[in-house]
Amino acid sequence: MATLHHSPFCPNSRFIRLVLAEMGMEPSLVEERAWERRDAFLLINPAGTTPVLVEQTGLAVPGAGIIAEYLDETRGLGLSGRRLLPEATPDRVEVRRLLDWFLVKFHAEVTGYLVLEKISKRFMTSADGGGPPDMNAIRAARINVRYHLQYIGYLMERRRWIAGDHLTYADLAAAAHLSCVDYLGDVPWDESEIARDWYARLKSRPSFRALLADRVPGMAPADHYADLDF
Amino acid sequence: MATLHHSPFCPNSRFIRLVLAEMGMEPSLVEERAWERRDAFLLINPAGTTPVLVEQTGLAVPGAGIIAEYLDETRGLGLSGRRLLPEATPDRVEVRRLLDWFLVKFHAEVTGYLVLEKISKRFMTSADGGGPPDMNAIRAARINVRYHLQYIGYLMERRRWIAGDHLTYADLAAAAHLSCVDYLGDVPWDESEIARDWYARLKSRPSFRALLADRVPGMAPADHYADLDF
Numbered sequence: 001m002a003t004l005h006h007s008p009f010c011p012n013s014r015f016i017r018l019v020l021a022e023m024g025m026e027p028s029l030v031e032e033r034a035w036e037r038r039d040a041f042l043l044i045n046p047a048g049t050t051p052v053l054v055e056q057t058g059l060a061v062p063g064a065g066i067i068a069e070y071l072d073e074t075r076g077l078g079l080s081g082r083r084l085l086p087e088a089t090p091d092r093v094e095v096r097r098l099l100d101w102f103l104v105k106f107h108a109e110v111t112g113y114l115v116l117e118k119i120s121k122r123f124m125t126s127a128d129g130g131g132p133p134d135m136n137a138i139r140a141a142r143i144n145v146r147y148h149l150q151y152i153g154y155l156m157e158r159r160r161w162i163a164g165d166h167l168t169y170a171d172l173a174a175a176a177h178l179s180c181v182d183y184l185g186d187v188p189w190d191e192s193e194i195a196r197d198w199y200a201r202l203k204s205r206p207s208f209r210a211l212l213a214d215r216v217p218g219m220a221p222a223d224h225y226a227d228l229d230f
Numbered sequence: 231m232a233t234l235h236h237s238p239f240c241p242n243s244r245f246i247r248l249v250l251a252e253m254g255m256e257p258s259l260v261e262e263r264a265w266e267r268r269d270a271f272l273l274i275n276p277a278g279t280t281p282v283l284v285e286q287t288g289l290a291v292p293g294a295g296i297i298a299e300y301l302d303e304t305r306g307l308g309l310s311g312r313r314l315l316p317e318a319t320p321d322r323v324e325v326r327r328l329l330d331w332f333l334v335k336f337h338a339e340v341t342g343y344l345v346l347e348k349i350s351k352r353f354m355t356s357a358d359g360g361g362p363p364d365m366n367a368i369r370a371a372r373i374n375v376r377y378h379l380q381y382i383g384y385l386m387e388r389r390r391w392i393a394g395d396h397l398t399y400a401d402l403a404a405a406a407h408l409s410c411v412d413y414l415g416d417v418p419w420d421e422s423e424i425a426r427d428w429y430a431r432l433k434s435r436p437s438f439r440a441l442l443a444d445r446v447p448g449m450a451p452a453d454h455y456a457d458l459d460f
Contacts, residue, residue, distance in 0.1 A: 046381070060323075062327055063327065066330060089304065090289055093291050
Protein backbone atom coordinates (compact mmCIF):
# COMPACT_ATOMS: atom_id res chain seq x y z
CA MET A 1 0.00 0.00 0.00
CA ALA A 2 1.23 3.49 -0.83
CA THR A 3 1.56 6.25 1.77
CA LEU A 4 0.56 9.86 1.19
CA HIS A 5 2.27 12.53 3.26
CA HIS A 6 -0.25 15.34 3.24
CA SER A 7 -1.91 18.11 5.18
CA PRO A 8 -5.72 18.07 5.37
CA PHE A 9 -6.08 21.70 4.20
CA CYS A 10 -3.11 21.81 1.84
CA PRO A 11 -5.01 22.22 -1.46
CA ASN A 12 -2.38 20.36 -3.49
CA SER A 13 -2.61 17.43 -1.06
CA ARG A 14 -6.39 17.48 -1.46
CA PHE A 15 -5.95 17.29 -5.22
CA ILE A 16 -3.88 14.11 -4.90
CA ARG A 17 -6.36 12.60 -2.43
CA LEU A 18 -9.10 13.17 -5.04
CA VAL A 19 -6.96 11.68 -7.80
CA LEU A 20 -6.12 8.57 -5.75
CA ALA A 21 -9.78 8.09 -4.83
CA GLU A 22 -10.83 8.44 -8.49
CA MET A 23 -8.23 5.77 -9.34
CA GLY A 24 -9.52 3.48 -6.62
CA MET A 25 -6.34 3.70 -4.56
CA GLU A 26 -6.52 3.95 -0.78
CA PRO A 27 -3.15 5.10 0.55
CA SER A 28 -2.37 5.31 4.22
CA LEU A 29 -2.23 8.97 5.22
CA VAL A 30 0.51 10.65 7.25
CA GLU A 31 -0.18 14.23 8.28
CA GLU A 32 2.74 16.66 7.93
CA ARG A 33 3.04 20.16 9.28
CA ALA A 34 5.41 21.38 6.60
CA TRP A 35 6.61 24.33 8.70
CA GLU A 36 8.05 21.94 11.32
CA ARG A 37 10.55 20.71 8.68
CA ARG A 38 10.72 17.21 10.18
CA ASP A 39 14.08 15.60 9.31
CA ALA A 40 12.61 12.30 8.11
CA PHE A 41 10.22 14.24 5.87
CA LEU A 42 12.99 16.41 4.38
CA LEU A 43 14.81 13.21 3.46
CA ILE A 44 11.94 12.14 1.21
CA ASN A 45 11.30 15.67 -0.10
CA PRO A 46 14.14 18.18 0.31
CA ALA A 47 11.75 20.98 -0.68
CA GLY A 48 9.79 20.24 2.51
CA THR A 49 6.39 20.61 0.86
CA THR A 50 3.26 18.43 0.75
CA PRO A 51 2.03 16.21 -0.83
CA VAL A 52 4.54 13.37 -1.22
CA LEU A 53 3.47 9.90 -2.37
CA VAL A 54 5.67 7.05 -1.16
CA GLU A 55 5.24 3.72 -2.92
CA GLN A 56 5.64 0.40 -1.10
CA THR A 57 8.93 0.00 -3.01
CA GLY A 58 10.22 3.10 -1.22
CA LEU A 59 10.07 5.36 -4.28
CA ALA A 60 9.13 8.86 -3.08
CA VAL A 61 7.26 11.09 -5.53
CA PRO A 62 7.14 14.71 -4.30
CA GLY A 63 4.82 17.47 -5.48
CA ALA A 64 1.26 17.40 -6.81
CA GLY A 65 2.09 17.97 -10.48
CA ILE A 66 4.83 15.34 -10.43
CA ILE A 67 2.60 12.80 -8.66
CA ALA A 68 -0.08 13.42 -11.31
CA GLU A 69 2.40 12.70 -14.14
CA TYR A 70 3.72 9.67 -12.25
CA LEU A 71 0.27 8.19 -11.63
CA ASP A 72 -0.72 8.72 -15.25
CA GLU A 73 2.41 6.91 -16.43
CA THR A 74 2.10 4.02 -13.98
CA ARG A 75 -1.71 3.66 -13.62
CA GLY A 76 -3.23 5.86 -16.35
CA LEU A 77 -3.60 3.22 -19.06
CA GLY A 78 -5.50 0.95 -16.68
CA LEU A 79 -8.21 3.60 -16.41
CA SER A 80 -9.04 3.41 -20.14
CA GLY A 81 -11.90 5.82 -20.82
CA ARG A 82 -11.60 7.41 -17.38
CA ARG A 83 -7.96 8.47 -17.81
CA LEU A 84 -7.44 11.82 -16.08
CA LEU A 85 -4.70 13.02 -18.44
CA PRO A 86 -6.16 12.43 -21.90
CA GLU A 87 -4.24 10.90 -24.77
CA ALA A 88 -4.41 13.43 -27.61
CA THR A 89 -1.57 15.97 -27.62
CA PRO A 90 -3.65 19.20 -27.68
CA ASP A 91 -5.82 17.84 -24.84
CA ARG A 92 -2.73 17.03 -22.78
CA VAL A 93 -1.47 20.58 -23.28
CA GLU A 94 -4.80 22.03 -22.16
CA VAL A 95 -5.09 19.79 -19.08
CA ARG A 96 -1.52 20.58 -18.04
CA ARG A 97 -2.07 24.31 -18.64
CA LEU A 98 -5.07 24.35 -16.31
CA LEU A 99 -3.45 21.98 -13.82
CA ASP A 100 -0.56 24.42 -13.51
CA TRP A 101 -3.06 27.30 -13.34
CA PHE A 102 -4.60 25.90 -10.17
CA LEU A 103 -1.63 24.14 -8.52
CA VAL A 104 0.71 27.13 -8.95
CA LYS A 105 -1.10 30.34 -9.98
CA PHE A 106 -4.32 29.98 -7.96
CA HIS A 107 -2.18 28.76 -5.06
CA ALA A 108 0.06 31.85 -5.26
CA GLU A 109 -2.86 34.27 -5.63
CA VAL A 110 -5.57 32.75 -3.42
CA THR A 111 -5.20 29.48 -1.49
CA GLY A 112 -1.63 30.03 -0.30
CA TYR A 113 -2.64 33.26 1.45
CA LEU A 114 -5.94 32.03 2.88
CA VAL A 115 -4.72 28.68 4.21
CA LEU A 116 -1.60 30.23 5.76
CA GLU A 117 -3.32 33.22 7.32
CA LYS A 118 -6.57 31.61 8.45
CA ILE A 119 -5.56 28.02 9.23
CA SER A 120 -1.82 27.25 9.46
CA LYS A 121 -0.98 30.30 11.61
CA ARG A 122 -3.31 28.97 14.34
CA PHE A 123 -1.01 25.97 14.75
CA MET A 124 2.41 27.55 14.13
CA THR A 125 4.57 28.78 17.01
CA SER A 126 5.67 32.39 16.80
CA ALA A 127 9.15 31.14 15.82
CA ASP A 128 7.54 29.30 12.87
CA GLY A 129 5.74 32.49 11.80
CA GLY A 130 2.48 31.92 13.72
CA GLY A 131 0.35 34.76 15.06
CA PRO A 132 -2.65 36.84 14.02
CA PRO A 133 -3.68 36.72 10.36
CA ASP A 134 -2.43 39.39 7.98
CA MET A 135 -5.66 41.04 6.84
CA ASN A 136 -4.02 42.56 3.76
CA ALA A 137 -3.11 39.09 2.50
CA ILE A 138 -6.66 37.87 3.14
CA ARG A 139 -8.14 40.86 1.32
CA ALA A 140 -5.86 40.30 -1.68
CA ALA A 141 -6.90 36.64 -1.87
CA ARG A 142 -10.60 37.56 -1.70
CA ILE A 143 -10.19 39.98 -4.59
CA ASN A 144 -8.18 37.48 -6.64
CA VAL A 145 -10.62 34.59 -6.19
CA ARG A 146 -13.32 36.56 -8.07
CA TYR A 147 -11.52 36.60 -11.39
CA HIS A 148 -10.60 32.93 -11.05
CA LEU A 149 -14.26 32.09 -10.52
CA GLN A 150 -15.20 34.16 -13.57
CA TYR A 151 -12.56 32.27 -15.52
CA ILE A 152 -14.03 28.90 -14.47
CA GLY A 153 -17.45 30.22 -15.50
CA TYR A 154 -16.04 31.34 -18.85
CA LEU A 155 -14.57 27.87 -19.49
CA MET A 156 -17.74 26.08 -18.35
CA GLU A 157 -19.92 28.09 -20.74
CA ARG A 158 -17.96 26.42 -23.55
CA ARG A 159 -17.21 22.94 -22.22
CA ARG A 160 -18.69 19.99 -20.31
CA TRP A 161 -15.69 19.91 -17.95
CA ILE A 162 -13.00 22.50 -17.32
CA ALA A 163 -10.50 21.21 -19.88
CA GLY A 164 -12.91 19.68 -22.42
CA ASP A 165 -15.38 16.82 -22.83
CA HIS A 166 -14.14 14.68 -19.96
CA LEU A 167 -13.31 14.90 -16.28
CA THR A 168 -9.55 15.45 -15.97
CA TYR A 169 -6.85 16.41 -13.50
CA ALA A 170 -7.78 20.04 -14.20
CA ASP A 171 -11.26 19.67 -12.65
CA LEU A 172 -9.90 17.87 -9.61
CA ALA A 173 -7.17 20.47 -9.04
CA ALA A 174 -9.59 23.39 -9.36
CA ALA A 175 -12.15 21.74 -7.08
CA ALA A 176 -9.51 20.79 -4.48
CA HIS A 177 -8.38 24.40 -4.26
CA LEU A 178 -11.92 25.77 -4.14
CA SER A 179 -12.82 23.28 -1.40
CA CYS A 180 -10.27 24.90 0.94
CA VAL A 181 -11.53 28.39 0.12
CA ASP A 182 -15.13 27.20 0.51
CA TYR A 183 -14.44 25.78 3.98
CA LEU A 184 -13.40 29.29 4.97
CA GLY A 185 -16.55 30.80 3.41
CA ASP A 186 -14.49 32.87 0.96
CA VAL A 187 -15.83 31.68 -2.40
CA PRO A 188 -18.12 34.38 -3.88
CA TRP A 189 -20.46 31.84 -5.48
CA ASP A 190 -22.80 34.62 -6.69
CA GLU A 191 -20.05 35.57 -9.15
CA SER A 192 -20.85 32.65 -11.48
CA GLU A 193 -23.79 30.28 -11.30
CA ILE A 194 -22.27 28.01 -13.90
CA ALA A 195 -19.05 27.68 -11.86
CA ARG A 196 -21.16 26.85 -8.84
CA ASP A 197 -23.05 24.12 -10.73
CA TRP A 198 -19.78 22.64 -11.94
CA TYR A 199 -18.44 22.58 -8.36
CA ALA A 200 -21.66 20.95 -7.07
CA ARG A 201 -21.13 18.17 -9.63
CA LEU A 202 -17.57 17.60 -8.42
CA LYS A 203 -18.52 17.77 -4.77
CA SER A 204 -21.12 15.00 -5.23
CA ARG A 205 -18.54 12.49 -6.41
CA PRO A 206 -17.63 9.72 -3.95
CA SER A 207 -13.96 10.80 -4.21
CA PHE A 208 -14.91 14.06 -2.47
CA ARG A 209 -16.44 12.49 0.65
CA ALA A 210 -13.30 12.19 2.76
CA LEU A 211 -12.36 15.81 2.06
CA LEU A 212 -15.75 17.10 3.14
CA ALA A 213 -15.46 15.22 6.43
CA ASP A 214 -12.17 16.90 7.46
CA ARG A 215 -12.37 19.64 10.07
CA VAL A 216 -9.92 22.29 11.29
CA PRO A 217 -9.81 21.80 15.09
CA GLY A 218 -11.75 24.64 16.71
CA MET A 219 -12.96 26.11 13.41
CA ALA A 220 -16.28 25.10 11.85
CA PRO A 221 -16.66 25.20 8.05
CA ALA A 222 -18.99 27.61 6.24
CA ASP A 223 -22.63 26.43 6.56
CA HIS A 224 -22.99 25.12 3.02
CA TYR A 225 -19.51 23.51 2.91
CA ALA A 226 -20.55 19.84 3.00
CA ASP A 227 -24.07 20.43 1.61
CA LEU A 228 -24.27 18.66 -1.76
CA ASP A 229 -27.21 20.80 -2.96
CA PHE A 230 -25.93 24.18 -1.77
CA MET B 231 8.82 26.55 -38.12
CA ALA B 232 7.75 27.00 -34.52
CA THR B 233 7.64 30.39 -32.78
CA LEU B 234 8.79 31.01 -29.22
CA HIS B 235 7.29 33.93 -27.35
CA HIS B 236 9.94 34.74 -24.77
CA SER B 237 11.79 37.41 -22.89
CA PRO B 238 15.62 37.41 -23.11
CA PHE B 239 16.10 37.50 -19.32
CA CYS B 240 13.07 35.44 -18.32
CA PRO B 241 14.87 32.38 -16.88
CA ASN B 242 12.09 29.99 -17.85
CA SER B 243 12.25 31.28 -21.45
CA ARG B 244 16.01 30.73 -21.39
CA PHE B 245 15.45 27.15 -20.29
CA ILE B 246 13.23 26.49 -23.31
CA ARG B 247 15.72 28.18 -25.66
CA LEU B 248 18.39 25.79 -24.34
CA VAL B 249 16.10 22.80 -24.74
CA LEU B 250 15.17 23.72 -28.33
CA ALA B 251 18.83 24.26 -29.21
CA GLU B 252 19.77 20.88 -27.67
CA MET B 253 17.03 19.31 -29.80
CA GLY B 254 18.30 21.04 -32.93
CA MET B 255 15.19 23.21 -33.30
CA GLU B 256 15.51 26.84 -34.35
CA PRO B 257 12.24 28.62 -33.61
CA SER B 258 11.61 32.18 -34.61
CA LEU B 259 11.68 34.35 -31.50
CA VAL B 260 9.08 36.96 -30.52
CA GLU B 261 9.98 39.12 -27.54
CA GLU B 262 7.19 39.73 -25.02
CA ARG B 263 7.10 42.19 -22.17
CA ALA B 264 4.70 40.19 -20.03
CA TRP B 265 3.71 43.22 -17.93
CA GLU B 266 2.25 44.94 -21.02
CA ARG B 267 -0.40 42.18 -21.23
CA ARG B 268 -0.67 42.42 -25.01
CA ASP B 269 -4.13 41.22 -26.12
CA ALA B 270 -2.86 38.91 -28.86
CA PHE B 271 -0.47 37.33 -26.36
CA LEU B 272 -3.18 36.79 -23.73
CA LEU B 273 -5.19 34.94 -26.37
CA ILE B 274 -2.45 32.32 -26.72
CA ASN B 275 -1.67 32.26 -22.97
CA PRO B 276 -4.39 33.62 -20.65
CA ALA B 277 -1.88 33.50 -17.76
CA GLY B 278 0.14 36.17 -19.59
CA THR B 279 3.50 34.57 -18.80
CA THR B 280 6.50 33.60 -20.92
CA PRO B 281 7.57 31.31 -22.52
CA VAL B 282 4.92 30.11 -24.98
CA LEU B 283 5.79 27.82 -27.89
CA VAL B 284 3.49 28.10 -30.91
CA GLU B 285 3.71 25.31 -33.47
CA GLN B 286 3.20 25.92 -37.18
CA THR B 287 -0.17 24.14 -36.81
CA GLY B 288 -1.24 26.94 -34.45
CA LEU B 289 -1.09 24.82 -31.29
CA ALA B 290 0.07 27.07 -28.44
CA VAL B 291 1.95 25.42 -25.58
CA PRO B 292 2.29 27.77 -22.59
CA GLY B 293 4.70 27.48 -19.67
CA ALA B 294 8.20 26.05 -19.41
CA GLY B 295 7.28 22.81 -17.61
CA ILE B 296 4.42 22.11 -20.02
CA ILE B 297 6.58 22.83 -23.07
CA ALA B 298 9.19 20.41 -21.69
CA GLU B 299 6.60 17.62 -21.33
CA TYR B 300 5.20 18.43 -24.77
CA LEU B 301 8.59 18.36 -26.48
CA ASP B 302 9.48 15.08 -24.80
CA GLU B 303 6.22 13.51 -26.00
CA THR B 304 6.49 14.84 -29.55
CA ARG B 305 10.28 14.90 -30.14
CA GLY B 306 11.82 12.98 -27.22
CA LEU B 307 11.98 9.55 -28.79
CA GLY B 308 13.84 10.94 -31.81
CA LEU B 309 16.68 11.94 -29.49
CA SER B 310 17.37 8.32 -28.45
CA GLY B 311 20.31 8.36 -26.03
CA ARG B 312 20.20 12.15 -25.68
CA ARG B 313 16.62 12.27 -24.42
CA LEU B 314 16.32 15.03 -21.82
CA LEU B 315 13.56 13.34 -19.82
CA PRO B 316 14.89 9.82 -19.25
CA GLU B 317 12.79 6.70 -19.66
CA ALA B 318 12.98 4.86 -16.33
CA THR B 319 10.27 5.84 -13.85
CA PRO B 320 12.49 6.77 -10.86
CA ASP B 321 14.69 8.88 -13.16
CA ARG B 322 11.64 10.70 -14.52
CA VAL B 323 10.53 11.48 -10.95
CA GLU B 324 13.97 12.85 -10.09
CA VAL B 325 14.25 14.98 -13.24
CA ARG B 326 10.75 16.40 -12.72
CA ARG B 327 11.46 17.06 -9.02
CA LEU B 328 14.53 19.13 -9.89
CA LEU B 329 12.89 20.74 -12.90
CA ASP B 330 10.13 21.99 -10.61
CA TRP B 331 12.77 23.01 -8.04
CA PHE B 332 14.34 25.45 -10.48
CA LEU B 333 11.36 26.56 -12.58
CA VAL B 334 9.15 27.26 -9.55
CA LYS B 335 11.08 27.27 -6.23
CA PHE B 336 14.34 28.91 -7.38
CA HIS B 337 12.23 31.32 -9.42
CA ALA B 338 10.15 32.29 -6.38
CA GLU B 339 13.17 32.62 -4.07
CA VAL B 340 15.88 34.06 -6.34
CA THR B 341 15.40 34.79 -10.06
CA GLY B 342 11.91 36.26 -9.82
CA TYR B 343 13.12 38.95 -7.40
CA LEU B 344 16.42 39.72 -9.16
CA VAL B 345 15.07 39.91 -12.70
CA LEU B 346 12.09 42.04 -11.67
CA GLU B 347 14.01 44.44 -9.43
CA LYS B 348 17.21 44.81 -11.44
CA ILE B 349 16.06 44.37 -15.05
CA SER B 350 12.30 44.52 -15.72
CA LYS B 351 11.67 47.59 -13.56
CA ARG B 352 14.02 49.60 -15.80
CA PHE B 353 11.59 49.09 -18.69
CA MET B 354 8.24 49.21 -16.87
CA THR B 355 6.26 52.45 -16.63
CA SER B 356 5.31 53.50 -13.11
CA ALA B 357 1.74 52.32 -13.85
CA ASP B 358 3.16 48.85 -14.63
CA GLY B 359 5.08 48.84 -11.32
CA GLY B 360 8.37 50.28 -12.61
CA GLY B 361 10.68 52.42 -10.49
CA PRO B 362 13.73 51.98 -8.28
CA PRO B 363 14.63 48.44 -7.19
CA ASP B 364 13.43 47.17 -3.81
CA MET B 365 16.71 46.50 -2.00
CA ASN B 366 15.04 44.17 0.52
CA ALA B 367 13.93 41.87 -2.28
CA ILE B 368 17.43 41.89 -3.77
CA ARG B 369 19.00 41.13 -0.40
CA ALA B 370 16.60 38.22 0.18
CA ALA B 371 17.44 36.76 -3.25
CA ARG B 372 21.18 37.05 -2.58
CA ILE B 373 20.79 35.16 0.69
CA ASN B 374 18.60 32.49 -0.89
CA VAL B 375 20.91 31.83 -3.85
CA ARG B 376 23.64 30.60 -1.45
CA TYR B 377 21.75 27.56 -0.24
CA HIS B 378 20.67 26.70 -3.77
CA LEU B 379 24.29 26.74 -4.87
CA GLN B 380 25.23 24.53 -1.93
CA TYR B 381 22.45 22.17 -2.95
CA ILE B 382 23.77 21.97 -6.53
CA GLY B 383 27.22 21.27 -5.06
CA TYR B 384 25.76 18.56 -2.82
CA LEU B 385 24.10 16.87 -5.81
CA MET B 386 27.20 17.18 -8.01
CA GLU B 387 29.41 15.52 -5.39
CA ARG B 388 27.29 12.41 -5.95
CA ARG B 389 26.41 12.52 -9.65
CA ARG B 390 27.79 13.26 -13.10
CA TRP B 391 24.87 15.57 -13.88
CA ILE B 392 22.33 17.18 -11.57
CA ALA B 393 19.69 14.45 -11.82
CA GLY B 394 21.96 11.43 -12.48
CA ASP B 395 24.27 9.98 -15.12
CA HIS B 396 23.02 12.02 -18.07
CA LEU B 397 22.33 15.59 -19.06
CA THR B 398 18.60 16.24 -18.53
CA TYR B 399 16.03 19.02 -18.37
CA ALA B 400 17.11 19.54 -14.74
CA ASP B 401 20.62 20.71 -15.72
CA LEU B 402 19.27 23.03 -18.40
CA ALA B 403 16.69 24.56 -16.05
CA ALA B 404 19.24 25.13 -13.28
CA ALA B 405 21.79 26.61 -15.69
CA ALA B 406 19.19 28.84 -17.37
CA HIS B 407 18.25 30.33 -14.00
CA LEU B 408 21.85 30.73 -12.88
CA SER B 409 22.71 32.43 -16.18
CA CYS B 410 20.32 35.29 -15.36
CA VAL B 411 21.74 35.64 -11.85
CA ASP B 412 25.29 35.45 -13.21
CA TYR B 413 24.63 38.26 -15.71
CA LEU B 414 23.82 40.43 -12.69
CA GLY B 415 26.98 39.31 -10.85
CA ASP B 416 24.94 37.80 -8.01
CA VAL B 417 26.11 34.17 -8.04
CA PRO B 418 28.48 33.58 -5.08
CA TRP B 419 30.64 31.11 -7.02
CA ASP B 420 33.08 30.80 -4.09
CA GLU B 421 30.29 28.93 -2.26
CA SER B 422 30.86 25.72 -4.25
CA GLU B 423 33.70 24.96 -6.65
CA ILE B 424 31.98 21.82 -7.86
CA ALA B 425 28.81 23.77 -8.74
CA ARG B 426 30.98 26.23 -10.62
CA ASP B 427 32.67 23.45 -12.59
CA TRP B 428 29.29 21.96 -13.48
CA TYR B 429 28.07 25.38 -14.69
CA ALA B 430 31.24 25.90 -16.76
CA ARG B 431 30.51 22.58 -18.49
CA LEU B 432 26.96 23.68 -19.32
CA LYS B 433 28.04 27.14 -20.42
CA SER B 434 30.49 25.64 -22.96
CA ARG B 435 27.74 23.82 -24.84
CA PRO B 436 26.78 25.25 -28.24
CA SER B 437 23.16 25.54 -27.01
CA PHE B 438 24.32 28.24 -24.56
CA ARG B 439 25.88 30.56 -27.16
CA ALA B 440 22.79 32.59 -28.03
CA LEU B 441 22.01 33.21 -24.35
CA LEU B 442 25.49 34.49 -23.62
CA ALA B 443 25.22 36.97 -26.49
CA ASP B 444 22.06 38.67 -25.14
CA ARG B 445 22.47 42.04 -23.46
CA VAL B 446 20.20 44.19 -21.29
CA PRO B 447 20.20 47.61 -23.02
CA GLY B 448 22.33 50.00 -20.97
CA MET B 449 23.49 47.32 -18.51
CA ALA B 450 26.70 45.35 -19.06
CA PRO B 451 26.95 41.79 -17.70
CA ALA B 452 29.35 40.80 -14.91
CA ASP B 453 32.94 40.53 -16.25
CA HIS B 454 33.13 36.74 -16.30
CA TYR B 455 29.56 36.26 -17.67
CA ALA B 456 30.43 35.08 -21.17
CA ASP B 457 33.92 33.80 -20.29
CA LEU B 458 33.93 30.02 -20.80
CA ASP B 459 36.94 29.46 -18.51
CA PHE B 460 35.86 31.76 -15.70
